[in-house]
Amino acid sequence: MKSVAIYDPAMCCSTGVCGPSPSQELARVATDLQRLIQSKVEVKRYNLSQQPGAFMRQDEVRKLLTEKGPNILPIVVADGKVRVVGRYPTTAEFEAWLVEVERVAHK
Amino acid sequence: MNATRYLFFTGKGGVGKTSVACATAMNLADAGKKVLLVSTDPASNLDDVFETRVDQQPTEMADVTGLWALNLDPEEAARAYREQVVGSYRGLMPEAVIASIEEQLSGACTMEIATFDLFTRLLGDSAQMAGYDQIIFDTAPTGHTLRLLALPKAWSGFLSASTHGASCIGPLAGLSEHRKRYEDTVSALANATLTTLILVAKPEPPALAEAARASRELGELGLTNQQLVVNGVLETDEGDRVAAIFKQQQAEALSQIPADLKNLPRHVVPLLSVPPVGIANLRLLVERMRRPGAGETGKSIVYREDSVAKNVPLGLEPVVADLDRRKRGVVLVMGKGGVGKTTIATALALALAERGHRVHLSTTDPAAHLDLALAGAGVEVGDGFSVSHIDPVAEVAAYREEVMGTVGAGLDADGRALLAEDLASPCTEEIAVFRAFARTVDRVEEGFVVLDTAPTGHTLLLLDATQSYHREVERSTGEVPEEVRRLLPRLRDPELTHVLVVTLAQATPVLEAARLQEDLRRAGIEPAWWVVNQTWTGVPTADPVLGSLSWAEGPWLDKVVKTLAKRAVRIPWQIKVPKGREGLVQLF
Numbered sequence: 001m002k003s004v005a006i007y008d009p010a011m012c013c014s015t016g017v018c019g020p021s022p023s024q025e026l027a028r029v030a031t032d033l034q035r036l037i038q039s040k041v042e043v044k045r046y047n048l049s050q051q052p053g054a055f056m057r058q059d060e061v062r063k064l065l066t067e068k069g070p071n072i073l074p075i076v077v078a079d080g081k082v083r084v085v086g087r088y089p090t091t092a093e094f095e096a097w098l099v100e101v102e103r104v105a106h107k
Numbered sequence: 108m109n110a111t112r113y114l115f116f117t118g119k120g121g122v123g124k125t126s127v128a129c130a131t132a133m134n135l136a137d138a139g140k141k142v143l144l145v146s147t148d149p150a151s152n153l154d155d156v157f158e159t160r161v162d163q164q165p166t167e168m169a170d171v172t173g174l175w176a177l178n179l180d181p182e183e184a185a186r187a188y189r190e191q192v193v194g195s196y197r198g199l200m201p202e203a204v205i206a207s208i209e210e211q212l213s214g215a216c217t218m219e220i221a222t223f224d225l226f227t228r229l230l231g232d233s234a235q236m237a238g239y240d241q242i243i244f245d246t247a248p249t250g251h252t253l254r255l256l257a258l259p260k261a262w263s264g265f266l267s268a269s270t271h272g273a274s275c276i277g278p279l280a281g282l283s284e285h286r287k288r289y290e291d292t293v294s295a296l297a298n299a300t301l302t303t304l305i306l307v308a309k310p311e312p313p314a315l316a317e318a319a320r321a322s323r324e325l326g327e328l329g330l331t332n333q334q335l336v337v338n339g340v341l342e343t344d345e346g347d348r349v350a351a352i353f354k355q356q357q358a359e360a361l362s363q364i365p366a367d368l369k370n371l372p373r374h375v376v377p378l379l380s381v382p383p384v385g386i387a388n389l390r391l392l393v394e395r396m397r398r399p400g401a402g403e404t405g406k407s408i409v410y411r412e413d414s415v416a417k418n419v420p421l422g423l424e425p426v427v428a429d430l431d432r433r434k435r436g437v438v439l440v441m442g443k444g445g446v447g448k449t450t451i452a453t454a455l456a457l458a459l460a461e462r463g464h465r466v467h468l469s470t471t472d473p474a475a476h477l478d479l480a481l482a483g484a485g486v487e488v489g490d491g492f493s494v495s496h497i498d499p500v501a502e503v504a505a506y507r508e509e510v511m512g513t514v515g516a517g518l519d520a521d522g523r524a525l526l527a528e529d530l531a532s533p534c535t536e537e538i539a540v541f542r543a544f545a546r547t548v549d550r551v552e553e554g555f556v557v558l559d560t561a562p563t564g565h566t567l568l569l570l571d572a573t574q575s576y577h578r579e580v581e582r583s584t585g586e587v588p589e590e591v592r593r594l595l596p597r598l599r600d601p602e603l604t605h606v607l608v609v610t611l612a613q614a615t616p617v618l619e620a621a622r623l624q625e626d627l628r629r630a631g632i633e634p635a636w637w638v639v640n641q642t643w644t645g646v647p648t649a650d651p652v653l654g655s656l657s658w659a660e661g662p663w664l665d666k667v668v669k670t671l672a673k674r675a676v677r678i679p680w681q682i683k684v685p686k687g688r689e690g691l692v693q694l695f
Contacts, residue, residue: 010211030514048204049211052196066200070207 003042009073010049032094115247118307119317120615123338126383128245136174140240144176150618184221227292250324297329310357313445319365335371350650380655416644416664439561442609452559454691460492465554506539549590564630606634612660637672
């Protein structure tokens with residue numbers, strides 16, 4: 001695995017973690033992403049309210065967003081393929097991706 | 108005054124920043140300088156002030172040699188920015204997607220950054236600026252904006268790998284090629300030989316406290332060349348009782364002036380018997396500023412318009428009667444700081460309790476509790492009447508700590524610095540007190556809940572959007588508290604929730620309240636009442652200056668009644684500061 005792109009929902013200007021109880025979830029994702037970055041995976045993160053163009057340029061993302069509306073976000077794309085829709089990957093999924101990265105690196 | 112090239116005026120809405128800036132500009136032009144006056148105040152009425160049409164290009168003012176003015180509208184700038192982001196996707200993306208983006212870009216942050224962008228563009232236009240000796244701005248950037256722009260992370264790699272998602276800097280994300288322009292502006296601001304920051308306040312505790320906060324915050328950023336203007340000091344004294352009390356209240360506020368302001372060079376601007384509108388009146392203001400204490404001389408024009416003011420019901424009684432018909436309800440008393448929200452919320456809670464309702468009063472002002480407890484009135488805090496205190500400072504500190512400890516833990520040092528500054532944004536306090544707010548509203552099951560603070564419509568919409576997507580994530584875990592889930596439907600129910608918009612009968616406060624109402628309407632909440640506080644119409648005074656205030660407020664009361672409020676009441680300026688039961692019943 002070489003690249004991961006997260007297509008986030010339109011998020012609040014103050015921290016992106018606003019809301020009654022979301023901080024644990026986003027914190028975990030931020031930490032897991034940091035580990036991918038350390039393993040030299042290219043991680044990109046797009047916020048709907050700031051980079052809508054990115055959502056239009058990715059064909060599958062555009063299709064999902066156009067058909068299902070903004071509540072379908074977040075969408076996670078790895079190496080150009082949609083992998084997770086409507087939620088963030090679990091830590092187990094991130095770990096599986098890390099294993100994939102390691103395997104490629106050792107080849 | 109030996110003025111620096113740039114003068115920035117700052118202060119709470121309604122203190123007279125634009126008036127003082129206009130008078131200063133006229134004074135400098137009269138002294139032979141070539142002056143450019145820049146207004147970014149959405150309530151600015153430069154057209155009326157100078158009797159000349161002012162637009163986005165510098166225009167020379169008729170009858171004031173050497174003075175040019177231009178008007179920049181930050182709301183328009185924010186709108187243009189939103190359009191720049193979403194415009195090309197209209198029709199390509201579903202309406203719901205466009206709407207969710209637009210809401211994100213409708214907060215205070217977007218407008219702040221958009222305004223700063225206007226500043227920098229103007230200051231960066233050296234060809235145009237070179238023609239002027241003085242450039243005067245009737246607003247100043249906030250400390251939050253300036254600190255944010257100084258962070259390396261705000262510029263480096265923000266677009267490509269921001270692991271915490273979004274930021275206040277977001278609205279500038281597409282403009283990173285202008286970084287040099289922003290840096291030049293910030294360094295010009297912090298240059299004491301180039302820039303003077305003029306803090307404008309009325310001789311009232313909330314306005315002075317706000318000026319002190321701005322002084323401290325901007326001082327820490329290097330804007331140390333500061334001066335204080337105390338605007339609206341009553342100087343007449345003709346033995347009138349109301350005038351004597353009014354003067355004493357002003358003197359008291361000034362004797363307790365915050366330490367940050369004490370040692371600043373201070374200018375006193377007298378309260379005029381005419382609004383500073385039109386060249387003749389503005390010239391009068393300039394005269395008075397040059398020689399304070401000299402008394403009012405010269406020609407002035409008094410505006411006497413037909414006003415509906417006298418027909419607006421006096422006192423809170425109609426509001427209480429409306430609530431009294433019901434068994435329970437959420438009463439949200441909303442408005443900008445300093446308009447008297449806590450006093451009005453406390454008075455309403457007291458009245459409802461006295462009529463036998465179970466009442467819970469929640470206030471951000473710890474003094475309100477004491478005030479009631481000491482009132483020695485028929486209503487005791489206890490049976491059927493309770494008071495709680497939401498401490499915004501403590502809530503914000505707890506929220507910050509939580510976010511830094513969780514989200515912040517996954518970030519590098521620069522990322523943490525940016526996150527910390529985002530947490531100092533104007534929205535953070537609202538989000539932080541939100542949970543306490545939701546808990547309090549939940550008590551409506553028991554009777555009336557009266558709150559002197561509430562999130563804006565923008566925050567409610569954002570939190571609702573966040574919640575709807577987290578609902579998917581957390582369906583199994585049930586992490587979203589029940590009271591939060593019930594909140595927005597409750598606030599939208601006009602039978603249950605009654606929003607009171609509190610304002611003063613002056614240009615900027617009315618405009619700010621109108622903006623608040625618009626924002627609530629976007630969230631599907633319709634304010635039930637407007638309360639225009641501290642009006643002068645009908646206050647028995649023979650003082651010529653105070654007496655004239657009722658004429659000045661007429662057009663604003665008219666605007667509230669005719670175009671903004673479904674129903675309105677007004678509360679006259681009180682001879683006795685409304686404290687304790689005795690003081691609070693004055694308001695009915």
